[in-house]
Amino acid sequence: MTTPLIVTPPGPGEPAAEAVPAPKKAPRRRRLPRFLGSRFALGFLVVGVLAAIFAPAVAPFDPTEQNLLNRLAEPSLFGGGGEHLLGTDELGRDLLSRAIYGGRVSFMVGFVAATLAGLLGTILGILAGYYRGVLEAVIMRLVDVLTAFPFLIVALSVVAVFGATLPVLITILVFWEWVPFTRLAHAKTLHVVSTDYFRAAVAIGRRGTGILARHVLPNIAGPLIVVWTFVVARAIVIESSLSFLGLGVPPPTATWGQMLSASRGYLDTAWWIPLVPGVAITLVVLSVNIVGDWMSERWDPHGRR
Structure with missing residues (x-):
């Protein structure tokens, strides 16, 4: 394809101007790999969540059914x-049935804990x-205090008092994960209330929860949803870690961390036992982070390429 030429007509008494080629447009970046990666990650999460919800219909076996005559059977795959x-x-x-039922616990803990922590x-x-004023000082000082405490010590103390159950585990994560939401919402709200359109809304008489719901929350929802995705991934990792240490949901409920902990003695003789929960945790957390990164790019105009 020939490059178009820009020809300037000569003025009276001037020599004919030379043809100057038009400037070429910068080639657009191809975003197909990132597009496919985010869609694949989202599709994988949807399939995983549906499999966990309908685990009794999807799992081929009972996850707690024992068959010592068929122990350490190699994968037919x-x-x-x-x-x-x-x-x-x-x-x-x-192992496939236990991985599907283990996803039930991980997804429930991740999504419920992140949602409740996000709301709070x-x-x-x-x-x-x-x-x-005083309300801001109290809330932000509480955030600083909670940030100073090590999470593992808090989790050990709560589990020792109330026991290792699913509601207790979700409560621990909510108590710990509301901090990043508070910091982000506080910073974004300070920016919104300093804008001209917010001052105009105040000038026409809007007050209280109405102005917060109509003019503040919609303008800060995007970054908060992005943080929510990363908190989901972190909650899944924390739940798996606590289950690995014996602080998660007790047996016979199947969890990925518990499966990893029980497979430590079979790394050489039965490699597929730790592989299944390890790959499940890795793929789920990686997919959640990819979706969160894609959402961050979509909502941040400075991050778009």
């Missing part, structure tokens, strides 16, 4: 005999940024 696609563990339980942190952050 990798050439092993038998009917277990991902093999069995040291008690003859089907967002409300406190907006109130601190809007009303300022």
Whole structure:
């Protein structure tokens, strides 16, 4: 394709101007790999969540059913005999079924804890940024105090007193994860209340929760949703870590961290036992982070390329 020429007509008494080629447009970056990666990650999460919700209909076996005659069976997916696609563990339980049911716990803890923490942190952050004064000082000092405490010590103390149950685990994560939401909501609210359109809304008589719901929350929702995705991933990792240490949901409920902890003695003889929960945790956390990064780019005009 020939480059178009820009020809300037000569003025009276001037020599004919030379043809100057038009400047070429900068080539646009191809975003297909990032596009496909985010869509694949989102699709994987949707499939994983649906499989966890409908686990009784999807799982091929009972996750707690033991068969010692079929213990340590190799996965049929990798050439092993038998009917277990991902093999069995040291008690003859089907690993695919346990991974699906383990996803139930991880997704529930991740989504519920992140949602409750997001609601609590967002409300406190907006109130601190809007009303300022003593309320702001109290909330932000509480944020600083909670940040100073090590999470593992807090989790050990709460579990020792109330026991290792799913509601207790979710409560611990909510108590810990509302801090980033509060900080972000506080900073964004301070920016919104300093804008001209917010001052105009105040000037025409808008006050209280109405102005917060209509003029503050919609303008800070995008970054908060992005933080929510990363908190989901962190909550899943924390739940798996606590289960690995024996502080999560007790047996016989299947969890990914518990499966990893039980497979430590079979790394050499039955490699598929730690592989299944390890890959599940890695793929879920990686997919959540990819989706969160994509959402961050979509909502941040300075980050778009």
